[in-house]
Amino acid sequence: MVDGPDAPLRAAVVGTGLIGGSILLRLRAVGADVIGWDPDEATRRQARSAGVPMAEQLSDAVAGRDVVFLGGPLPTLPATLVEVAAATGAECLLTDVGSTKAELTAYAAAQGLTHRFVPGHPMAGTDRAGLGAALPELFDGAAWVLCPAPEGLAAFRRLAALITEVFAAGVVPMAADRHDAVVALASHVPHLLAGALAGAAERSPLRDAVRALAAGSFRDGTRVAGTPPQRTANMLTGNREQVLAALAGVTEYLDELAAALRAGDAATLHARYAEAGTTRRALAARRYDEQTRSFRTDVAPDDEMTWLCGLGLTGGHLTACRTTPSTVSYTVHLPHPTDPAAPLG
């Protein structure tokens, strides 16, 4: 980790809902010196009664810390970032856990914080909310996106080391705008589809029978429609342009399926489902090849930046990051180049 056993990591978590709370619990479990703060007084009381140290003031929580994790609702993050930056030293690493990255990344740059703020997004969660749902093992094996910047590469390396070691997550390096385009399709549009399916069922005159006959496809397809509505609304509005662009691709495919169905064209339906099934088979059979990749840290960061951002786009992730005074060495997992999955009958 960043520090030796004689000097445990001093961390703070601001905003201790599901994600922030899980980060806090994990840091505590590995012996870090960690304290939390949440704007909600009941949450602070709940945490203390569970033996989790919580500060009464945000500034008390973050003062003198090595790293601060920023959680809480997406729209609150810019203001929280500024407040935490003002209450911490120039060496204090800052990161967030928001589900979109471009806006906050640009905001942090405008505030001159790029050298110590590393935008982050742990891809884990449940449809529950709040500290009561937090789990220290929530991030085990999960993807955790970090957005590196040339002027923040040292901070990125420190945080990548911490996240792989403490949380057992795979760090996916990715530019902020690419992250937002990817999660639009990998997370946000699925929330739109789930809402549309559950909402249409709710309005249907056959509603009660639909609930009774809800097949696995309906249950799976509506699950995230049960997410707290405010969280979903924040997530979608925080990534509006990318979500609408990704939705256009999905409705185009849906229109093709509907047109084939309307025409009674079973051959085209079959072909479209064979194509779609490739993604499912790829999800089920993901294999990785492990490599090590090193860079000198006393030269211009262009090669390292290019390699990192390319790695995330090709589906790879980091499982370790070790630094010496003049080098950084990443342990990398790259998707195994497999044969195209054979179409099913």
Add this chain to the structure above:
Amino acid sequence: MVDGPDAPLRAAVVGTGLIGGSILLRLRAVGADVIGWDPDEATRRQARSAGVPMAEQLSDAVAGRDVVFLGGPLPTLPATLVEVAAATGAECLLTDVGSTKAELTAYAAAQGLTHRFVPGHPMAGTDRAGLGAALPELFDGAAWVLCPAPEGLAAFRRLAALITEVFAAGVVPMAADRHDAVVALASHVPHLLAGALAGAAERSPLRDAVRALAAGSFRDGTRVAGTPPQRTANMLTGNREQVLAALAGVTEYLDELAAALRAGDAATLHARYAEAGTTRRALAARRYDEQTRSFRTDVAPDDEMTWLCGLGLTGGHLTACRTTPSTVSYTVHLPHPTDPAAPLG
């Protein structure tokens, strides 16, 4: 059951894929005299090597049976029904497990088989296929739709008794066209959405990163896109008009969500997700009140028919059916009238 212990039920299953195979295995497990047949020679051999009796000819499988379950691909069912009807006696109960009901019901009526053919649809399955995926407990607690007809009510009662006793399923009585409208929304449209989401991801230039960051919402929302394409194509084309009508309701809701997002209207997004979430909460918290309902069987069947078809539409199901020479008595589970679920924050 239909017969006493001295005369075990004589059953046959024609078409021993996932559903038919699971029916066969369960009947065997409860001690019925059951034999299967499948048009695929390899399937017959596979079944025999697992100790499951299989006939070499369809007519040998069904001759002298009390009940025959018809499985296999949807488009094959009309021809199979005619062939099985010709090879069985007038007292032999016939039922199918196809995922749409109106077409086959009308076909059976035109063939003069309504008095002994009871259209059926067990609402269970996995995204796997074939006898190798069959499980004797597949229907435990599942909904199993049966379509009663005035001139086939005696057959309906016999089959309802058998299915509740042997398979521990809840029998949902429903008119064939209502069934098709309900499953269009409860099963078929979710397959369209899953196909569109997985297909759009497959075509995206960000495909590899989308796979790597696939959140639970994406995994759940695409699961049934991995169903064998031919099965999905048959299911959709077999219920074309109802699927397109249900899809129109879902795309209308999706358009409302997209319009609110485009306008940056977080309040409307919140309201639409609060509405959609009601269906999720209702799925999670289903409770039933048990009742018994009896009818005389020596009078016109209008009351019993009306009650049965209404029961399915209101989300109820049968867990037992007992007959005497002059009465039929159903054990009924009706959805508990709950307060409207409180909206979440």
